[in-house]
Amino acid sequence: MVSLNAAGPPQRRIALIKPRSASDEQAGHAVQLFDSVLWVFKGTTRSVWLSTSDDEAQVIVVHHSEHAARIDAWRVAGKIVIKLSTDGAKHPAGPYTLLYPFPAVQVLGMLERVEAELEGWTEAPAAAAPEIIPERPSTPSSDPWSFVEALRTLRSLTNSTLWLECKGARGVSLWVRGDGSRYVCDNATAATIRAGALDLSGLTLQKSAPPPNNLSARPGQELFWFATYHASAALAPWVEENANYRLIRWPDFGRVRASDDVVRSAQIRIVAALASAAGSVATLTSRTQSPIEHTTRTMNALACCGLIEPAKATVEQPRPSSQTPVPPGGLKHFLRNLRKHLGLGAR
Amino acid sequence: MSATQELKIVFTGPMGAGKTTAITSVSDIAPISTEMRNHDQESFAKEATTVALDLGHIGLEDGTVVRLYGTPGQDRFSFMWEIIGRGSMGVILLIDGSSVNALPDLRTYAAAFARIAPEQPFIVGVGRTRADDDVELLDACAQALASLQLSAPIFSVDVRKREDVLLLIDTLLASLELRELDQV
Numbered sequence: 001m002v003s004l005n006a007a008g009p010p011q012r013r014i015a016l017i018k019p020r021s022a023s024d025e026q027a028g029h030a031v032q033l034f035d036s037v038l039w040v041f042k043g044t045t046r047s048v049w050l051s052t053s054d055d056e057a058q059v060i061v062v063h064h065s066e067h068a069a070r071i072d073a074w075r076v077a078g079k080i081v082i083k084l085s086t087d088g089a090k091h092p093a094g095p096y097t098l099l100y101p102f103p104a105v106q107v108l109g110m111l112e113r114v115e116a117e118l119e120g121w122t123e124a125p126a127a128a129a130p131e132i133i134p135e136r137p138s139t140p141s142s143d144p145w146s147f148v149e150a151l152r153t154l155r156s157l158t159n160s161t162l163w164l165e166c167k168g169a170r171g172v173s174l175w176v177r178g179d180g181s182r183y184v185c186d187n188a189t190a191a192t193i194r195a196g197a198l199d200l201s202g203l204t205l206q207k208s209a210p211p212p213n214n215l216s217a218r219p220g221q222e223l224f225w226f227a228t229y230h231a232s233a234a235l236a237p238w239v240e241e242n243a244n245y246r247l248i249r250w251p252d253f254g255r256v257r258a259s260d261d262v263v264r265s266a267q268i269r270i271v272a273a274l275a276s277a278a279g280s281v282a283t284l285t286s287r288t289q290s291p292i293e294h295t296t297r298t299m300n301a302l303a304c305c306g307l308i309e310p311a312k313a314t315v316e317q318p319r320p321s322s323q324t325p326v327p328p329g330g331l332k333h334f335l336r337n338l339r340k341h342l343g344l345g346a347r
Numbered sequence: 348m349s350a351t352q353e354l355k356i357v358f359t360g361p362m363g364a365g366k367t368t369a370i371t372s373v374s375d376i377a378p379i380s381t382e383m384r385n386h387d388q389e390s391f392a393k394e395a396t397t398v399a400l401d402l403g404h405i406g407l408e409d410g411t412v413v414r415l416y417g418t419p420g421q422d423r424f425s426f427m428w429e430i431i432g433r434g435s436m437g438v439i440l441l442i443d444g445s446s447v448n449a450l451p452d453l454r455t456y457a458a459a460f461a462r463i464a465p466e467q468p469f470i471v472g473v474g475r476t477r478a479d480d481d482v483e484l485l486d487a488c489a490q491a492l493a494s495l496q497l498s499a500p501i502f503s504v505d506v507r508k509r510e511d512v513l514l515l516i517d518t519l520l521a522s523l524e525l526r527e528l529d530q531v
Contacts, residue, residue: 250499250500252501266516272521272525273525278523324466327411335523337409337411338413342517343374345518
């Protein structure tokens, strides 16, 4: 069993080694991501992680391109070496290797294992190997899901006393509560988040003082929805392409309504289709006749907000026939005319 | 489906939830309202209230007419709900989120219209919410519906804004359309 120090959490020394090649952007991002996760979750991990030189460190974090001889020397000196891989083919994820882009939760899992090892706890590391994320299309410069993954991890830790400030190159000021239930920013920033005009993947979360009182708090669900919806047109790592999903609950479209008519209309149709019957990305795209990008983004956001879940294989019961009056010319014709009259969407 | 019936969308909810306002924002004509002086100011401080019904009208280019009905908000006129709700294309329930009776009202109306129009789309708009507490309120609304074995879209809305009323109608139409598609 792991024994905790009654005088306070144990302190661990960790060194993050700069990649050998300064021009390798991916390597730099991988080390930076690990550093951000360490910083964000400071105070929430079992140990206190202190950044030191590699000489003093108990744990070394390196990019996979580091010289093998140097890695061996650290290991010989009794240090634990964590590799950050940006090449899944040659350096796949393993007990002490994280494959970039890695979610924060994998870093935390890795740190827990390292802590256990440092305390002499000898659970076989292979048994707790991190989950390997399926390969997704990603831009070469950044992971589109890094910010959303950080939010998801935050929510799972449910630390409502903590505030984190999201900092980016453009000097964006945005605060997220430690349980993800609230976020705070000015109206202009909120508008750019809603419109997808802010590249959130470039933001890092840092522990901070509570946000200024003159800014009002907004529901965290809103940030989760828009951050996920706009992150990428590709399927998120937490959505299975071929799985059928069922709707748990509608999103509050009063709050997370898209400003674009076509997008709004597609989102409503996709959720209405899910409310009617479980479906996969492909079947929903077909049923709603929506562009696949709208279905993918909507499913990403629904899943991130916990509003859908994989459907159990059940036989759909036939619905009783509807008592809806038949409009002259049929329902389809009627709906098109009514939408046109009201100025609804582009359908 | 039944043919050649009146095409109607029903707005229901307690007194002061905004049914008349919602109908006014989308009706082609000023709705015919049977508003009278409110003698129940203890329950709701409002000068006038709808004692029978509101009736709005949307006329489409092919001559089709959709009627927008608002049910009376006072309990003693609840017998009218059945008359208005039966045969509707869908029901939009408006709830005053600032009222202490928000959840009991939701349960009362949801249970009644689940009986009156069980197969029709049912959409809930919760008004007068605050950004810092609407998540909890909407969660409670979803749980209240679940306790009745019901599930429905629940949106925070401001019915003084036309786009919020259109969101409710758009959701109703999409639900209608997708149900119809799935039955084919």
